[in-house]
Amino acid sequence: MKKWRGAAAICVNENNELLMVKQGKLSEEKCWSVPSGGVEGYESYEACCLRELKEETGYTGKIVKSLFVKHAKLDGFEVDVRYYEVMVIDGCANVQDPDGLIYDIDWKSRKEIETLHLSYPEDREMILNYIRGKENRGR
Numbered sequence: 001m002k003k004w005r006g007a008a009a010i011c012v013n014e015n016n017e018l019l020m021v022k023q024g025k026l027s028e029e030k031c032w033s034v035p036s037g038g039v040e041g042y043e044s045y046e047a048c049c050l051r052e053l054k055e056e057t058g059y060t061g062k063i064v065k066s067l068f069v070k071h072a073k074l075d076g077f078e079v080d081v082r083y084y085e086v087m088v089i090d091g092c093a094n095v096q097d098p099d100g101l102i103y104d105i106d107w108k109s110r111k112e113i114e115t116l117h118l119s120y121p122e123d124r125e126m127i128l129n130y131i132r133g134k135e136n137r138g139r
Contacts, residue, residue: 004077007049008036009086010067010127011059016135017107018127019088021056021095023119030103033119034127036081045082053086057105058094061086068126083126110135 011019011034024030037052039045046063053061068083093105108116110131118124 001073001078002076004079005039005045005048006037006079006081007039007045007052008034008081008083009049009053009061010034010083010130011053011061011086011088012131012134013088013107015107015109016131017109018113018131019057019059020106020108020113020116021102022104022106023056023101024103025101029117031119032108032116034083034123046084049082049084049086054091054096056095056097056102057091058096059088059091062089067130070123072122 009019013019019035020032021035022030022032035053035056037048039048043051049063050061053059064085064087066082067085070079070081070083072079095102095105110128113124113128113131
């Protein structure tokens with residue numbers, strides 16, 4: 001079975017909103033996801049995460065910590081995705097995606113995420129639990 005390795009950025013702002021991108025191929029329905037993508041060559045997961053954040057959103061980030069690892073089997077691939085908490089340190093929303101798959105960038109509240117059409121619906125609870133934890137620590 002082929003292997004696919006990727007990384008995803010979990011960026012939450014001071015209002016506990018999550019940075020998300022609306023994505024999809026031209027022929028697909030567009031869905032929301034956290035900035036993410038595949039590891040290139042000998043790139044580390046962390047470098048992939050920060051590169052994808054910049055390409056998909058225009059923001060520069062700094063890895064705070066590793067959060068989750070997702071192992072799955074999808075479409076004939078063994079998938080290994082690492083999720084990182086990332087602090088946005090510079091930039092502004094600007095799609096620069098070389099793959100042409102990103103259509104919108106937005107900060108979404110926990111309430112919005114509960115009903116959004118997600119590219120990876122299996123991530124919803126993990127993301128919501130993470131945001132709830134941040135909200136509880138902020139009180």
